Amino acid sequence: MIRAARLDVALYEEVEADTSLTGQAATVVVIVAVCQALGSALAMVMAGASSGGQLIPGLIFAAIGPLIGWLVWSYTAYWIGTSLLGGTATPGEMLRTLGFAQTPGVLGLLSFLPVVGGLAVFIGGLWALAAGIVAIRQGLDFTTGKAIVTAIVGWLIWMVVLVVLINVFGLGALVVRG
Numbered sequence: 206m207i208r209a210a211r212l213d214v215a216l217y218e219e220v221e222a223d224t225s226l227t228g229q230a231a232t233v234v235v236i237v238a239v240c241q242a243l244g245s246a247l248a249m250v251m252a253g254a255s256s257g258g259q260l261i262p263g264l265i266f267a268a269i270g271p272l273i274g275w276l277v278w279s280y281t282a283y284w285i286g287t288s289l290l291g292g293t294a295t296p297g298e299m300l301r302t303l304g305f306a307q308t309p310g311v312l313g314l315l316s317f318l319p320v321v322g323g324l325a326v327f328i329g330g331l332w333a334l335a336a337g338i339v340a341i342r343q344g345l346d347f348t349t350g351k352a353i354v355t356a357i358v359g360w361l362i363w364m365v366v367l368v369v370l371i372n373v374f375g376l377g378a379l380v381v382r383g
Contacts (some may be wrong), residue, residue: 217306274363277363280357282337291364309330341355
């Protein structure tokens with residue numbers, strides 16, 4: 206995870222090639238999800254959402270969201286990169302590289318801290334996007350420009366999915382308040 210956070214190109218090449226690392230990539234995403242869920246839970250409690258009616262759904266969503274995001278971003282990047290931009294990869298390569306690229310999301314643990322927490326989450330998000338660009342570039346074996354396009358389009362699709370999920374499960378109030 207340290208090498209992933211450092212945007213170590215060699216790591217992303219290793220992860221792309223080694224099919225035995227899919228489980229480790231999933232573990233990285235789970236660690237990030239747990240950190241974000243804990244940070245969100247603490248933020249919700251501090252904001253007064255102590256009842257199970259708000260806290261439990263918010264906690265579940267905070268824990269599952271990164272996992273869904275990983276899958277959506279990985280398969281979207283795979284499709285865009287291979288179908289539209291001429292990259293070469295398998296879905297597994299995208300899952301592995303983008304799984305490790307989620308590492309900066311551990312900063313979500315700090316989301317409960319006033320002022321600093323929001324900044325940490327923002328920085329973690331930008332950092333994960335930068336790691337995602339490296340992961341996509343290495344995973345699809347193409348240029349940085351194509352990786353940026355793929356990452357941004359894939360990220361935008363994930364944001365649409367996220368908004369739909371928030372509305373379907375009625376979590377909008379938690380997002381605004383939490």
